[in-house]
Amino acid sequence: MSNPSGAGNAQAKQPGPNSKDPAGQAVAPLQAVGTIPKTTALMTQSIKKTTTSASLYDEARTLIPGGASSILRWASYEPYPIYIDRGMGPRVVDVDGNEYLDYLLCFGAMINGHSHPRVVQAIKDQAERGTMFGTPVELEVKLARKFLQMVKTSESVIFGSNGTDATSNAIRIARAATGKDMILKFEGHYHGQHDYAMISVEAPPSVAGLEEYPRPLPYSAGIPSLVLDTVIVSPWNNLRAFERIMKRHRNEVAAIIMEPIMSNSGVIPPNPDYLKSVKEIATQNDALLIFDEVVTGFRVSPGGAQELYGVTPDLSTWGKALGGGVAISAVSGKKEFMELIGPGKVSYGGTYFANSLSLAGALANLELLSENDNHAFKILKDLTNRFMSELPKIAERARHEVCIQGVPGMFSLFFTKQKKIMNYRESLLIDWNKYKLFSQILLEKGIYLHPDDYERIALSTVHTVDDLEMTLVAFEEAFRELHDRHVN
Numbered sequence: 021m022s023n024p025s026g027a028g029n030a031q032a033k034q035p036g037p038n039s040k041d042p043a044g045q046a047v048a049p050l051q052a053v054g055t056i057p058k059t060t061a062l063m064t065q066s067i068k069k070t071t072t073s074a075s076l077y078d079e080a081r082t083l084i085p086g087g088a089s090s091i092l093r094w095a096s097y098e099p100y101p102i103y104i105d106r107g108m109g110p111r112v113v114d115v116d117g118n119e120y121l122d123y124l125l126c127f128g129a130m131i132n133g134h135s136h137p138r139v140v141q142a143i144k145d146q147a148e149r150g151t152m153f154g155t156p157v158e159l160e161v162k163l164a165r166k167f168l169q170m171v172k173t174s175e176s177v178i179f180g181s182n183g184t185d186a187t188s189n190a191i192r193i194a195r196a197a198t199g200k201d202m203i204l205k206f207e208g209h210y211h212g213q214h215d216y217a218m219i220s221v222e223a224p225p226s227v228a229g230l231e232e233y234p235r236p237l238p239y240s241a242g243i244p245s246l247v248l249d250t251v252i253v254s255p256w257n258n259l260r261a262f263e264r265i266m267k268r269h270r271n272e273v274a275a276i277i278m279e280p281i282m283s284n285s286g287v288i289p290p291n292p293d294y295l296k297s298v299k300e301i302a303t304q305n306d307a308l309l310i311f312d313e314v315v316t317g318f319r320v321s322p323g324g325a326q327e328l329y330g331v332t333p334d335l336s337t338w339g340k341a342l343g344g345g346v347a348i349s350a351v352s353g354k355k356e357f358m359e360l361i362g363p364g365k366v367s368y369g370g371t372y373f374a375n376s377l378s379l380a381g382a383l384a385n386l387e388l389l390s391e392n393d394n395h396a397f398k399i400l401k402d403l404t405n406r407f408m409s410e411l412p413k414i415a416e417r418a419r420h421e422v423c424i425q426g427v428p429g430m431f432s433l434f435f436t437k438q439k440k441i442m443n444y445r446e447s448l449l450i451d452w453n454k455y456k457l458f459s460q461i462l463l464e465k466g467i468y469l470h471p472d473d474y475e476r477i478a479l480s481t482v483h484t485v486d487d488l489e490m491t492l493v494a495f496e497e498a499f500r501e502l503h504d505r506h507v508n
């Protein structure tokens with residue numbers, strides 16, 4: 021994530037007429053990738069004008085603070101964000117009729133692309149039957165069953181509306197289960213907009229203290245200082261520092277919450293055995309381990325990062341790709357903790373939680389992901405591998421120093437001399453401005469990336485090998501143009 025608060029680096033979070041019908045393609049197997057074409061339809065169709073976006077933004081700023089209902093939708097965009105009118109498959113079209121291949125995918129939520137016919141049909145059918153009732157519904161049972169079939173490490177699941185309410189409820193369950201108040205989170209990790217999570221999301225080193233023992237810093241104005249007293253911050257991917265901090269706070273910590281694959285300072289995978297060791301230390305300290313799988317869930321594997329790395333947390337939170345375009349989230353985990361939810365125990369609820377429209381969309385989404393023996397995840401993995409193996413060569417040909425790292429379904433491209441980025445402090449060594457300009461050049465070529473390098477380049481199951489080839493050509497051109505347009 022970056023920067024909803026306006027603090028730190030002022031970053032934020034968020035794609036040609038085509039002969040294909042990607043939305044209808046669902047999970048077609050990948051073909052062998054051929055050589056990269058020299059020109060593509062996409063290349064000849066550069067963006068002509070975005071004047072309607074410009075005037076919409078002018079008016080929006082007079083009506084909505086900043087111009088949009090999430091800071092991430094405008095903060096890093098210069099001179100103005102592009103207003104998207106519609107999407108189909110891996111593509112979106114703006115209000116001026118320009119078409120883009122979309123690698124933002126609504127911050128990764130659109131795992132099956134835009135307007136997937138099966139998801140659309142499920143939502144339409146449900147809308148005709150009623151969108152929400154404030155009662156239990158059969159769809160909720162069906163979705164819970166499907167969820168637990170895919171996330172085999174969880175014994176129980178409960179649904180909500182967005183990632184923020186999932187992480188805040190998981191933290192509350194952990195506090196109730198342990199009778200302790202303190203939460204340990206990791207520097208640079210983002211868990212949504214509630215006060216307990218908006219600490220040290222971005223933290224300028226000049227004020228954030230030692231790398232090995234970071235000082236908790238609010239990531240928004242308006243967070244009570246009392247909240248800071250209940251949050252401990254640790255560097256991620258640094259076991260020694262984490263151990264030392266846990267020793268210092270022995271028996272105080274209710275929950276350790278983390279993104280099991282760091283995804284909000286760019287994509288940063290965990291060191292080998294890191295997750296396993298953190299889990300052991302959590303158990304020794306009677307603290308619950310919460311994996312925030314809002315980004316990784318239903319993207320990196322059917323059962324999330326916990327399945328990929330073989331480490332089972334006590335509780336997990338899910339959002340984004342769980343819904344595939346509808347507002348839904350989930351908290352899941354061990355029954356002994358989940359069953360603390362109830363009257364007189366841990367409160368849980370919300371008017372829009374598990375509404376029938378969201379349940380119908382999410383169920384269709386998970387059915388698509390899990391059919392043919394989870395074939396969708398093979399597509400995501402193969403596409404990512406291909407991107408990640410080609411990009412370094414393209415960058416090198418164009419004489420740019422880059423570091424590319426990722427996991428199945430998403431990756432980051434950092435302009436940096438570093439060979440690896442392992443945690444938040446190291447992520448400060450990347451050239452944001454260069455990436456921002458790179459994303460602008462790509463936008464002109466019909467490739468939509470978020471301009472903030474802390475946001476992931478996300479793939480969907482309906483991106484095709486041809487899309488990828490076009491994108492690689494666009495990247496190669498953009499790398500070259502960058503030399504003329506970027507001033508160090």
Ligand SMILES: Cc1ncc(COP(=O)(O)O)c(C=O)c1O
Binds near residue numbers: 185187210213279339
């Ligand atoms: C890891 C993680 N957790 C939680 C959230 C919050 O989710 P939401 O924006 O749906 O509230 C996000 C959002 O980007 C996230 O990346």
